[in-house]
Amino acid sequence: MPPLVRYFSEKNARAFVESGDVLFRALSYFRDYEDKGVRADEHEGTLVHRPFDGLKATLVTSGESIALPYRLESTAKEDEIFVYCMSTELSSNIAQRFEAEVAVEILEPIKFLTRLRSSLSLRRHLRADQLIHQQVRYYEWHEPPIVDWALPERIAMRKPKSFEWQSEYRFAVPVGDAFRVENVSLKLVPLDAQRLPRAESHPQLLLRLGSLSKICRVHKL
Secondary structure (H helix, E strand, O other): OEEEEEEEOHHHHHHHHHHHHEHHHHEEHHHHHOOOOOOOOOOOOOEEEEEEOEEEEEEOOOOOOOOEEEEEEEEEEOOOEEEEEEEEOOOOHHHHHHHEEEEEEEHHHHHHHHHHHHHHHHOEOOOOHOEEEEEEEOOOOOOOOOHHHOHHHHHOOEEEHHHHHHHHHEEEEEEOOOOOOOOOOOEEEEEEOOOOOOOOOOOEEEEEOOOOHHEEEEEEE
């Protein structure tokens, strides 16, 4: 694993280092977050496919191929997949865009992961055995989805190319069968349609891993 960095306010950085406070949020939280696209991603938890020349359909009667003014969206169970987001870069640019006061660098990420697994295993409603962690893959909407449309764990680890500046490394854990193959919602959406924020609250999960001071380095910004 690469060294990992988390950007914080001073108060939250203190809670992370001294008590090991790690706040996992449901994918739906980032979909509805209001910060003009810094952390907010309208399509969080959704894989979008929008070819340059439109989605193709073939007319049964004539065999003619036509382009449809729609995009394909494959959405995972966004309230049942919890994520914790970090970065692989210690960057003043990232800190500025996140409006962070402190960056905490995890010098021993394997030890951090071990504590994370141990804490998650105590939450019976979570599938701690299915915890995944990796660099987020950034993609363009015109890219063919291949098989990823059917794999919720891959959807959780993909974001549009516009977020590439974050160099995000993500931990994700499901509730129940949220990672089951084809456990997604598929739909065709008009090209100019936007996803509206939801009214309900977003699930979250606070873990306390204990002091992380021996495996961290704090950078004041």
